[in-house]
Amino acid sequence: MTDTGERADSFVRTDDGVSVACQRRGTGRPLVLLAGQANNHHWWDGVREDFHGTHSTITLDYRGTGASDAPREGYSTPRFAEDVVSVLDSLGIERADVYGTSMGGRVAEWVAARHPERVRRLVLGCTSPGGPLAVERDPSVRRALAGPDPDAVRQTLTELMYSPGWTAEHPGPYRTLGDPRMTPHARHGHLVASNRHDAWDVLPSVVAPTLVLHGDQDRLTPPENLALLAARIPDARTRLFAGARHAYFEECRDTAGALVRSFLG
Template sequence: MTTEQLPHTHARAQDGTVLAYQRHGVGRPLVLLAGQANNHHWWDGVRQDFHATHSTITLDYRGTGDSGKPDGPYSTRVFADDVIAVLDDLGIDRADVYGTSMGGRVAQWLAIRHPDRVGRLILGCTSPGGPHALERDAGVRRALAQPDLAAAREALLHLMYTPAWLAGHPGPYTTLGDPGMPPHARRGHLIASNEHDAWDALPQISAPTLILHGDQDRLTPPNNAPLLASRIPDSRTHLFPGARHAYFQECRPLAGALATEFLTDR
């Protein structure tokens, strides 16, 4: 199947915020949702793996990339409504959805609040949020919050990837945050992710769901995967041995194959 690219274009959110989005490939639409404080480049290394069966749709969250950067609001529910605005602009009634990290939290609300718009759902390296979620440990929080920005970035790099993978992949890395985000938007994304809590609503998800996670993920501990599975009725789980947060890159051949098999199993 040939790959076609839709020129970068824009939708409008309900509050008028400009939302930049990108569509590549042909076939059944697959929405790919990035992690906190990242733009669509999060998916650069792997999105082409889906183009044999799907077209891929990404967006720059409000506050990132070429999208508007309002003072607010920022929440995973708002981000989910922004995805619907993009689908509406494209004239797409129903799409498969693959969300990782904060994108997995956004994907939860998409499937809960807009069940008719979501075909199959993949939740990667994410959590239900709220008091039931298993949070990262205090050492991780301190490492990411340290005032030395270079040291904080290095800490994040090693939370995303194992030393063995980094040794063979010297970068550049597209999963360490959007450097062009203004401070207010970065704070907004942090608040959105931290305040996410879909626990009570997760049983409403009707889409078949695949939950993926690295079993050495300290950024979002892997025991969140069985928690999600216990709340989502039609779900299955796969853990990647030895993988950290960015399992979708480090374990790309297997992760891509599992995701594609699930998305095409109809």
């Protein structure tokens, strides 16, 4: 482990032998921040410091991203959730707040459902319960993201993440467009993990107080999934952000950050 002041980086060996990189910043109650599909911990760079007044933030590079191993197999949202628990065990954290966005929200659902004793409070952002009852993105979005031109795909993803008004004032670089160093097999593994996610049957077993957030203009994960999650998770609270797309947590940073901090107490 390297540790300088309020920064600590380490590697954790999971129960199936994969080395996973994790990062801890700040001091205070632990808050696990879980990134979107095919992204590493830098997904949170734009807002991470907003939580350091009360929390230490913990991130990880999913297997296949960042400094973590990229095995040929072992990509699923339940598997990623067990990697999160391995990180908590390694850091000696018995209980943490968990905030997951996009695929990270799917992973967080499994952490909260399978390990209720480890989650104090749960925040799910721009995510879905998965399974046949979830509301999927339009086929045209899928086709655009699977196109042969990398520059066109990146532009499409940027437009799905942020509104034109926001990108005009924030020219980037953007941290949410994927880890460019991923191997093709790891990128495919993340896609399969997200597409096959189905936590519908286990969501009613979530006992942690839960806040569900979404941008009302999100075409990557349609906002109708917010109501589905709230109906499945007992006593979940919700908030839609008007005009926001998938990366509401950056575009609505001040409002969303304050809401999450208040919820976490």
